[in-house]
Amino acid sequence: MRATTKRQLITIAILAGLNILMGNLVAGNGQQLSGETVAAHSPEMRKAVLTTFLVSIQFFSFILGALAALVPYRQQQYSEKWLTFSLWIAVGLQSFSLVASVIKLLFW
Numbered sequence: 001m002r003a004t005t006k007r008q009l010i011t012i013a014i015l016a017g018l019n020i021l022m023g024n025l026v027a028g029n030g031q032q033l034s035g036e037t038v039a040a041h042s043p044e045m046r047k048a049v050l051t052t053f054l055v056s057i058q059f060f061s062f063i064l065g066a067l068a069a070l071v072p073y074r075q076q077q078y079s080e081k082w083l084t085f086s087l088w089i090a091v092g093l094q095s096f097s098l099v100a101s102v103i104k105l106l107f108w
Contacts, residue, residue, distance in 0.1 A: 008087035015094035016053045022101035023049040026108075053094070061090035 027045055030038040038044050065086025069078055 005083065005087065008091060012058075012087065012090050012094060015091065015098055016057075019053045019094060019097050019101065020049060022098060022105065023053060026101050026104045053097070057093050057097070058090055061093060062086045064089050 024041070024046060027040050027049060029040050030045060030048065032038060038048075062082075065082050065084075065088075068085040068089070069081035073081060
């Protein structure tokens with residue numbers, strides 16, 4: 001594993017941890033598809049926050065990375081580009097989410 005990939009994985013882990021902490025602080029009431037209200041600090045909402053930051057963002061990043069890796073770039077193999085692009089997208093999404101949480105915490 002390259003040093004860049006290791007740094008990206010560590011960065012994603014740190015950002016996900018911070019997002020989980022911040023997400024539990026700034027999460028508001030939610031609503032299920034059935035119309036039922038989910039309280040802000042309920043176990044169900046905490047599970048949703050964990051699922052979002054540990055699974056959903058990474059899954060979405062790997063799908064976008066697969067599309068971005070189709071673009072020819074420096075004669076690299078598809079699998080190498082896919083991993084690199086996917087990790088950069090995950091870092092970007094986690095960073096955006098953290099900045100949004102901080103803004104919500106400070107200004108709302």
